[in-house]
Structures are given as structure tokens and as C-alpha cells.
Amino acid sequence: MSTFKDENPITYRIEKMRTNWVENVTDDTQLVRWIVQKDEVRMVKAFALLESSEHGQIPDLFINFDLPFSTEQEYGLDLLNNWLGIWNDENARAEVADANVLPDWDDTPFQDAPVKKSEETFLDAMSSFAESIDPKQKLVLNVMPSDFMGEPGFVDWVLKCLEIMPENIRFMIFDLDEIPLFHKIPMHFRVSSLMANLNMSEATKEIVQQGDANDPSVGVNLCLLNIAEATNDKNEDDIHKWGKEGVEIAEKTGLKSIVATIYLAYGSAFFQLKKMKEAIRLFKSAEEQALEGAVEEDVAIPAVMLQVYNFQAAAYLYRKKYEEARECFMKSAEESLRQKNTAMYLESQRQAxxxxxxxxxxxxxxxxxxxxxxxxxxxxxxxxxxxxxxxxxxxxxxxxxxxxxxxxxxxxxxxxxxxxxxxxxxxxxxxxxxxxxxxx
Structure with a gap:
């Protein structure tokens, strides 16, 4: 008999997060800090989106912000203007007008706010909004900049906000377990740190296993997952087994991008085990498939091509074959430029x-x-x-x-x-x- 967990791997994890919140977030918590692995970030964001909708079950009212971080001085004003734009959007109001849930909130005092102390103005505005709903209403501001990659100014901005945080407001952020940024918050701040522990690789496998066993895409995904497991176990025989099986299944799809992806994962497994000769051999097979796919105008090829060049470059670099590594980095730069991928172009050019x-x-x-x-x-x-x-x-x-x-x-x-x-x-x-x- 299948369990609720088996049938609903994502819903099951959302419920785990809700339980974690209820058990660990107290009434005076100022900052809810989710400690996550990289593959759990999307689930934390999905949790916040769900709780901000009519399907939310936590009593707090969630509001989500994903604006790119600008500067410590300007970010509060960016968030405030973003919120005022949402509040005054007639289309957004029309969507909820019939539900009779819009509070009688006056945003006039917060219009045309200066940059100076903008974080204080932003928090005052959100606190005022929460009070207009209910004097006892707690507002969770999910502040997760869309391009946040470790800018220390963002950490300082959050700490500055915690110093002046109104009692009816709390922040929610995520912190990567491998490179935490919020692990040394001063003791006088009231922080609830929650370990996500969502095991997303297992969730992915559960979802894939629910698919049609005769569908090649299901078989390909299962092989990719099994390659990953074999890599973790350092089992080279199983890597070869699932890699070869994955290539056979992928070839049945007729899409070179899928065949190249299997070779890429297959090679990456040996790359992680530092078996670079075998990794390079498989990466070259991936490149051959990708180049053939480009001729056939397979739309998924460009993304695969960049990975192929960069993995090859890294493998050659590990073996101190600098000429070959430079050639691959330059190919990556050229392909990045064609795809208008600024960040990848600059890094590939720098490495070259x-x-x-x-x-x-x-x-x-x-x-x-x-x-x-x-x-x-x-x-x-x-x-x-x-x-x-x-x-x-x-x-x-x-x-x-x-x-x-x-x-x-x-x-x-x-x-x-x-x-x-x-x-x-x-x-x-x-x-x-x-x-x-x-x-x-």
C-alpha cells in the first residue's frame, strides 16, 4: 500500500516545513532562518508562495519580495516602492475586491520617501499595513533577493533592520548550509533557525518513479538519479552500468541534447571521483552529440554546450593541461557571448x-x-x-x-x-x- 508521502512527495515536504515552523517559531521571533542545501532553495520559496496564498495555513500573513539587492542604503527604498506599486495596482486590487479582504490602509505618509533611513520607513509602512488588518496580525516578510549570491551588504542590511524591527514584523530568509552568512547573528536578536532537511534528491526520485515506465524520459531521469547515487557510493561499476543504460534509452528519444546530457552526467561522475581520463573521454562524447544536435537545431543544445565546455576545461585544468583548458574556456566564452550569458562569458574569459x-x-x-x-x-x-x-x-x-x-x-x-x-x-x-x- 502506498503512503501519503509516496503519493505526494512535494506536499509531504511542505507539511514538514509547516510543522517545523509551528514547533520552533515563537511569538517574539524576529528572523526565521531556513538552513538549506542548494537544491532546497526552490522548495523554501514555494513554501513562502503557498503560505502567502489562500492555501496558507500558518496564522502569520506572508508577503514575498524577490527584488535584486542594490545597496545597503537603497534596498529599503526599493522594497518600499515595490510594495507601494503592488498596493496601488488596480489590476491586483480587482482580483481581490470581491473577497472583501483589502484593509483600509493609508499609504500617503510613505509616498516619496527619501533614501536616508529607508529601511526604517519600509518597516514602518509594513507594520502600519499589518495593524490596518488586525492589531494582533504578524507579518512575515520573505526577503530573498532574486540574484543574491553572498553580498555582505545584504547581511548588514538585515542586521540593521533587526535593530529596529517592529513587534508585528518578522523576516524570513534562507541560508546555505555549506556557506552560511547568518550564523553569527548577535545573541540579542531573536532568531529561529530551522533545518529544512527536505532530501530533494529523494523527492525527485519519488516523482520520477510515479511516471510512465514506458516513457523514455522517465527511464533517462531514473538513470541520472542512479548515476548520482552510484557516484555518492563511489561505485564505478554502477556508474558505468547506469551511464550506458542511460545512453541507450536517450538514443531512443532521437534528441541529441538528451544523449549529450547523459554523457555529461556520466562524465561528471568520474570527474567527482577525480578519474579525469575517463571523464574527458565521456565529455568529448557529450560534445560530439551536442555539436550534432546544434546542426539539427535541437533547442536544448545551447545550455548543454556550455556545461560540456566548462566541465572539459575543469578536467584539463586538473591534469595541468593548460593549453587544452584554455581552448575549452575560450569556446565557453564564445558560446556564452552567442547566448548573451554575461556572467558565464566574463568568467570563461577570465579563466582563459x-x-x-x-x-x-x-x-x-x-x-x-x-x-x-x-x-x-x-x-x-x-x-x-x-x-x-x-x-x-x-x-x-x-x-x-x-x-x-x-x-x-x-x-x-x-x-x-x-x-x-x-x-x-x-x-x-x-x-x-x-x-x-x-x-x-
Missing amino acids: SIMSEKLYDTKAAYDLTEEAYEKYKTHDKLQLKFTSMLLICNRLYDYAYDEKNKPLIDEIDEFATDIWGEHWKDASQKEMYQSILTTE
């Missing part, structure tokens, strides 16, 4: 430059760095903030300094200061961005 340095090809190293900088220096600065452009600026600045190129030194300094602030050259900031790029 590093490989050139290892090959004592100083001119190529400089040219690759300069090309990346020149190509994107007029790009949207908020988008550049969380890319490797900071590291590219550091590298190009050093080149310019060695060559006593003062105009270029001044240009880079002005450009970088505008994005990352006057301390952009600090080692701690450089290390932070290198950490981000390593863990993403």
Missing part, C-alpha cells in the same frame, strides 16, 4: 586569461582580460555587480599599474568604485567574489 598566464603567454592573458572589460564596461552595472567583473578589474588594474598606464588606472578605479564602492581593491572583497564563483 589565467590559463594563458600559466602558459607564460602574457600578451594573450592581457588581451583576453582587456577584451572582457571593454566589451562589458558599458553594461548594466547592477547586473555586473555579481559577476567576475570585479576580479577582471583587479587583474586589469594590476596590468595597467605595471605598465604605468595612468589613464587606464583612473578609468578602472572610477568604474569599479561606482559598482563596488571605494574599497573594491580590498583583498577580503576579492576573496568573497572568488568564493561566490567557486560555489555557484
Whole structure:
């Protein structure tokens, strides 16, 4: 007999999160901190969305914000303006007018707010809104910036808010277990830290197993999951077994992108086990399939192609084959440019430059760095903030300094200061961005 868990793997995990909340979040909690694995982030966001809907079961009222983080000074104003835009949206009001749930809230005092102390204005506005619903109403502000990748300014902004948090407001955030940012919050703040423990890989397997056994896509997904399990167990025989079976099933779909994906996962398993010769052999098979798929205009090929190039580059780098690694990074940069993937282009170009340095090809190293900088220096600065452009600026600045190129030194300094602030050259900031790029 199947259990509720078997039939509803996602619902089961939502219920686990609700139980966790009810058992651990107290009335005076200011910050609810979900400690999650990377593959659990989407479930935490889904939980917040569900609780903010008519299907929510926790008494608190949830409001979700996913605005990109700007700066510690401006983020409160960004959130406030976003909320006022929602509140004054006639279409949004029309959706709930019949339900008679709109409170009589006056947003006039919060219009045209200044940047100064904007976090305080934002919290006052949300507290006022909660009181207009019910004097006892608790509001959960789910603050999860869409592009948040470890910006320390966001942590400082949250701590500043906790110092002045109204009693009817609490924040909800997530913190990655492998690189926690909110684990050293001062003791005087009232924090409830919840371990998600959702085991999403098992949830995925449960969902896949519920599919049609005769459907090739189900077989492919099961093989991918079994390859992952065999990798965790360091069982090379099982990796080969499920890899070969996956390729056979994938070929029946007639889609080169799926065959390439299997080869990619198959090779990645040996990459994780540091069996680089076998990994490179399989990555080359993945590349062959991807190139054939590109000719056939398989729409899923571009995403696969980038992974193929980057995995090959990493494998060659591990074996200290810098020429081959550089070639793969340059292919990745070219493909990223074609796909308009700014972050991937900049990082691939940066890595190709590093490989050139290892090959004592100083001119190529400089040219690759300069090309990346020149190509994107007029790009949207908020988008550049969380890319490797900071590291590219550091590298190009050093080149310019060695060559006593003062105009270029001044240009880079002005450009970088505008994005990352006057301390952009600090080692701690450089290390932070290198950490981000390593863990993403």
C-alpha cells in the first residue's frame, strides 16, 4: 500500500516545513532562518508562495519580495516602492475586491520617501499595513533577493533592520548550509533557525518513479538519479552500468541534447571521483552529440554546450593541461557571448586569461582580460555587480599599474568604485567574489 508521502512527495515536504515552523517559531521571533542545501532553495520559496496564498495555513500573513539587492542604503527604498506599486495596482486590487479582504490602509505618509533611513520607513509602512488588518496580525516578510549570491551588504542590511524591527514584523530568509552568512547573528536578536532537511534528491526520485515506465524520459531521469547515487557510493561499476543504460534509452528519444546530457552526467561522475581520463573521454562524447544536435537545431543544445565546455576545461585544468583548458574556456566564452550569458562569458574569459598566464603567454592573458572589460564596461552595472567583473578589474588594474598606464588606472578605479564602492581593491572583497564563483 502506498503512503501519503509516496503519493505526494512535494506536499509531504511542505507539511514538514509547516510543522517545523509551528514547533520552533515563537511569538517574539524576529528572523526565521531556513538552513538549506542548494537544491532546497526552490522548495523554501514555494513554501513562502503557498503560505502567502489562500492555501496558507500558518496564522502569520506572508508577503514575498524577490527584488535584486542594490545597496545597503537603497534596498529599503526599493522594497518600499515595490510594495507601494503592488498596493496601488488596480489590476491586483480587482482580483481581490470581491473577497472583501483589502484593509483600509493609508499609504500617503510613505509616498516619496527619501533614501536616508529607508529601511526604517519600509518597516514602518509594513507594520502600519499589518495593524490596518488586525492589531494582533504578524507579518512575515520573505526577503530573498532574486540574484543574491553572498553580498555582505545584504547581511548588514538585515542586521540593521533587526535593530529596529517592529513587534508585528518578522523576516524570513534562507541560508546555505555549506556557506552560511547568518550564523553569527548577535545573541540579542531573536532568531529561529530551522533545518529544512527536505532530501530533494529523494523527492525527485519519488516523482520520477510515479511516471510512465514506458516513457523514455522517465527511464533517462531514473538513470541520472542512479548515476548520482552510484557516484555518492563511489561505485564505478554502477556508474558505468547506469551511464550506458542511460545512453541507450536517450538514443531512443532521437534528441541529441538528451544523449549529450547523459554523457555529461556520466562524465561528471568520474570527474567527482577525480578519474579525469575517463571523464574527458565521456565529455568529448557529450560534445560530439551536442555539436550534432546544434546542426539539427535541437533547442536544448545551447545550455548543454556550455556545461560540456566548462566541465572539459575543469578536467584539463586538473591534469595541468593548460593549453587544452584554455581552448575549452575560450569556446565557453564564445558560446556564452552567442547566448548573451554575461556572467558565464566574463568568467570563461577570465579563466582563459589565467590559463594563458600559466602558459607564460602574457600578451594573450592581457588581451583576453582587456577584451572582457571593454566589451562589458558599458553594461548594466547592477547586473555586473555579481559577476567576475570585479576580479577582471583587479587583474586589469594590476596590468595597467605595471605598465604605468595612468589613464587606464583612473578609468578602472572610477568604474569599479561606482559598482563596488571605494574599497573594491580590498583583498577580503576579492576573496568573497572568488568564493561566490567557486560555489555557484
